[in-house]
Every structure is written in structure tokens, then in C-alpha cells.
Amino acid sequence: MRAKTKMIHGGVTGDDKTGAVSVPIYQVSTYKQDSAGNPGDYEYSRTGNPTRHALENVIAELENGESGFAFGSGMAAITSVMMLFEAGDHVVMTDDVYGGTYRLMTNVLNRFNLSHSYVDTSYPDDVEAAIQENTKALFIETPTNPLLKITDIAKMKEIAKKHNLLLIVDNTFATPYWQQPLNLGADIVLHSATKYIGGHSDVVAGLLAVNSDDLAEEIHFIQNSAGGVLGPQDSWLLMRGIKTLGIRMEAIERNTVKLVEFLQGHEKVSTIYYPGLESHRGHDIAKNQAAGFGGMVSFDAGSGDEAEKVLSRVHYYTLAESLGAVESLISVPAKMTHTSIPAGRRAELGITDGLIRISVGIEDADDLIEDLAQALA
Ligand SMILES: *Cc1c(COP(=O)(O)O)cnc(C)c1O
Numbered sequence: 001m002r003a004k005t006k007m008i009h010g011g012v013t014g015d016d017k018t019g020a021v022s023v024p025i026y027q028v029s030t031y032k033q034d035s036a037g038n039p040g041d042y043e044y045s046r047t048g049n050p051t052r053h054a055l056e057n058v059i060a061e062l063e064n065g066e067s068g069f070a071f072g073s074g075m076a077a078i079t080s081v082m083m084l085f086e087a088g089d090h091v092v093m094t095d096d097v098y099g100g101t102y103r104l105m106t107n108v109l110n111r112f113n114l115s116h117s118y119v120d121t122s123y124p125d126d127v128e129a130a131i132q133e134n135t136k137a138l139f140i141e142t143p144t145n146p147l148l149k150i151t152d153i154a155k156m157k158e159i160a161k162k163h164n165l166l167l168i169v170d171n172t173f174a175t176p177y178w179q180q181p182l183n184l185g186a187d188i189v190l191h192s193a194t195k196y197i198g199g200h201s202d203v204v205a206g207l208l209a210v211n212s213d214d215l216a217e218e219i220h221f222i223q224n225s226a227g228g229v230l231g232p233q234d235s236w237l238l239m240r241g242i243k244t245l246g247i248r249m250e251a252i253e254r255n256t257v258k259l260v261e262f263l264q265g266h267e268k269v270s271t272i273y274y275p276g277l278e279s280h281r282g283h284d285i286a287k288n289q290a291a292g293f294g295g296m297v298s299f300d301a302g303s304g305d306e307a308e309k310v311l312s313r314v315h316y317y318t319l320a321e322s323l324g325a326v327e328s329l330i331s332v333p334a335k336m337t338h339t340s341i342p343a344g345r346r347a348e349l350g351i352t353d354g355l356i357r358i359s360v361g362i363e364d365a366d367d368l369i370e371d372l373a374q375a376l377a
Pocket of ligand 1: 075076173194
């Protein structure tokens with residue numbers, strides 16, 4: 001099955017009992033047992049729920065994995081993955097990981113003596129140099145937020161293999177439609193399904209897929225023990241979102257390409273960050289490891305004041321955090337998602353006050369361009 005067909009026919013489809021073509025929402029916590037200690041397939045919904053299982057099967061198929069898992073948020077998925085490690089272990093991570101991941105490592109998991117190093121993983125030599133005796137994993141995000149930096153997943157696998165590390169990929173920005181890290185050797189792929197996979201700004205959820213039975217068993221043990229599971233209603237909403245993930249990603253990328261062309265010709269716009277541009281440092285790797293470049297684009301409007309003006313004038317871009325929805329979203333990372341990073345460090349990374357990030361939606365591209373044109377004028 002090809003990706004778009006998997007989105008419709010993959011995993012568990014419909015309901016055998018009634019012929020319903022949509023998987024029913026099993027709004028239930030517990031299940032009747034035939035005799036004491038003899039449960040059927042399901043016994044308690046934290047451990048397993050048929051609606052959640054249907055979703056978990058779809059994400060496994062989309063990522064070419066053996067097993068999938070659904071969590072109450074992307075952060076719950078990431079937290080569960082970190083519970084694979086123990087006190088004294090160390091993880092090497094992409095330096096501009098999602099802010100919530102940064103906070104989890106720096107302000108929560110540090111309490112349990114799980115240490116980490118941040119590295120610009122787009123430079124493989126730096127990754128290798130950061131590995132310590134107690135390093136157990138590489139945790140990468142590609143493309144990153146908001147500068148869309150690209151990390152070579154296959155190269156990371158080489159390093160992980162050499163040093164006996166788990167390779168964990170946050171695939172939120174690329175989606176399983178464009179990029180399948182398990183195919184490139186990753187051990188664990190995870191998503192904030194709140195973004196493109198849900199796609200409609202109406203669910204907070206996390207998804208994860210693995211290829212090994214041992215890892216699957218451990219992750220299920222942690223999922224059931226820590227309990228950060230996704231409920232049946234939200235599982236159903238994600239399955240509905242997934243049915244259109246392929247056509248949404250294609251529409252989003254078509255719009256993004258047009259918007260980037262417009263931005264390239266605009267006198268007020270200096271640097272544009274989009275992996276689809278040949279001038280982007282990670283362009284060749286992105287082209288190699290992903291089937292598409294995605295719908296996130298950042299550009300420099302010159303100054304914080306200019307960025308502020310653009311935000312106040314746009315009509316079709318909603319000023320909001322988050323990304324990956326059918327509606328276009330706009331943000332200024334320096335004032336919104338990246339405020340916790342000191343100004344000096346932000347400048348070093350290239351996250352200037354004038355940097356605007358857009359998550360392109362599926363509106364008419366001409367409306368998006370006209371709106372941005374009047375806002376920049
Ligand atoms: C949003 C996001 C997360 C966290 O996911 P939630 O669903 O908000 O908990 C993790 N990684 C990336 C790349 C994200 O964009």
C-alpha cells in the first residue's frame with residue numbers, strides 16, 4: 001500500500017459488527033471478563049482501548065513500524081520515551097529542539113539525574129564529539145523550529161550504531177507523509193500529533209512508532225505504568241485527520257512554494273529559511289531523506305517593529321503558537337515561543353526580533369500572497 005492509500009485503508013478500518021465505515025468511539029473504561037482473571041482482548045482502557053488501538057495501528061503503518069502508541073500530548077510521548085533511561089544516563093539532543101522538550105530536559109528530568117547536551121546536530125562531527133561514556137541516545141528534530149535546520153538521519157544512525165545509542169526522531173515538522181525516519185534506521189519516531197497529523201487545531205495528542213518488539217514491549221509497559229494515554233474521542237479525531245494528511249500536506253507545500261517565491265522577490269524580506277530553497281544549507285540532505293519540504297517558512301522582516309506591523313495587518317494568518325493546521329498561522333518566535341532563550345543566545349542562533357514564522361495552511365495561495373503583500377507594504 002502506498003502512503004495515501006494507507007491513510008484510508010491502513011490499520012483498523014470500520015467496524016466488523018455493524019459495517020460502519022468509521023471506527024466506533026469506544027467510550028469505555030473497563031471490559032467484562034468471562035471469568036475472574038480471564039479478560040478478553042481488553043481489560044482496562046489505560047492498558048488498551050479499541051479506538052486508540054486503531055489509531056496506534058495506523059501510525060505504525062504510516063511510519064513503516066511494527067507498533068504504534070498514542071499519548072495525551074506530544075510531551076507525554078517524549079516524557080514516556082525519556083523513561084526508557086535511568087539516573088546517570090545522558091542524551092545528546094538537537095540544540096533548537098521544541099521549547100517544551102527543552103523545558104522537560106532542563107527543568108524536570110534534571111531532577112532525576114538524566115543529563116543531556118545540546119548540539120547543532122546538522123554538524124555530525126559535533127554530535128560525535130558530544131558523546132560521553134554514559135550517553136544512551138541521540139534525540140533529533142529535523143527540520144527544526146523556527147530555522148528549519150536539517151539533520152542527516154542516516155548519518156545519525158551511523159553514529160548511533162557505532163556508539164550503541166538509541167536514535168530517536170521527533171518527526172512533527174516533516175510528518176510521516178514526507179519523511180519516515182524508521183526507514184533510515186531510527187529506533188523511535190514520535191510526533192506532536194497536535195500539529196499536522198490532527199491538522200485542524202482541535203486536538204492535543206502525541207504518537208510514536210517503533211520497529212523492535214523489545215522496544216514496543218518497554219514502551220507499552222511505560223505507557224500503561226505512567227498512564228499518559230490518549231482518550232477515545234481524540235483518537236477518533238486523529239484518525240479522521242489522518243485520512244486527509246496526504247492531500248493536506250500536498251496542498252500546504254504547493255502554497256508554501258508560492259509564498260516563498262513571493263517572499264524571495266520582496267525588498268523588505270532579507271533571509272528566508274525554507275529547506276526547499278537551494279540556498280538552504282540542508283537542502284540536499286532534505287531532498288534526499290524526505291519526499292517534501294513541508295509547510296513551515298521563516299523570514300526576517302528587518303526588525304521587531306517591522307515584524308509587529310506585519311502581525312497587526314494580516315487578515316488570513318492567525319497570530320498563534322502551534323502549527324500544521326488547515327488555517328495559516330503566524331508568529332514571532334523571539335516574542336512568543338522562544339522568549340525563554342536569552343536574547344544573546346537567540347541572536348547567535350539567528351532568531352532575530354524581526355524573524356517571522358509562518359505555518360502555511362490550505363487557503364487559496366493568491367489570498368495568502370495578497371494578504372502578506374499588503375501587510376509588508
Ligand atoms: C508541539 C511540539 C511538541 C509538543 O507536542 P504537544 O502536543 O504540544 O505536547 C513536540 N515537538 C515538536 C516539534 C512540536 O512542534
